[in-house]
Amino acid sequence: xxxxxxxxxxxxxxxxxxxxxxxxxxxxxxxxxxxxxxxxxxxxxxxxxxxxxxxxxxxxxxxxxxxxxxxxxxxx
Numbered sequence: 001x002x003x004x005x006x007x008x009x010x011x012x013x014x015x016x017x018x019x020x021x022x023x024x025x026x027x028x029x030x031x032x033x034x035x036x037x038x039x040x041x042x043x044x045x046x047x048x049x050x051x052x053x054x055x056x057x058x059x060x061x062x063x064x065x066x067x068x069x070x071x072x073x074x075x076x
Contacts, residue, residue: 004035005023005033005034005035008021008035008036008037009021009074012037012039012074015039015040016040017039017040017041018040018042018043018044018046018047018076019037019038019039019040019041019047019075019076020037020038020041020044020047020048020050020051020072020075020076021035021036021037021051021072021073021074021075022035022036022037022048022051022052022054022055022070022071022072022073023035023036023055023070023071023073024055024069024070024071034055034058034059035055035058036050036051036052036053036054036055036056036057036058037051037054038050038051038054044075044076047075047076048072048075051072052070052071052072055070056069056070
């Protein structure tokens with residue numbers, strides 16, 4: 001993984017509190033994928049909810065359909 005999603009994932013690892021990292025599924029046919037994050041949330045469930053919302057907002061921002069939808073990849 002390269003680009004901004006790589007940085008978000010590294011930031012997730014470094015976060016000390018409840019955090020989550022979400023992204024669209026990787027595939028060989030996708031031209032791009034999106035990711036989202038939430039760091040130091042009040043609970044793990046809240047972190048996951050925020051990370052999914054952040055991931056989905058990328059498609060909305062750029063008016064693109066997020067193929068396959070966003071999924072939680074890691075959560076703590």
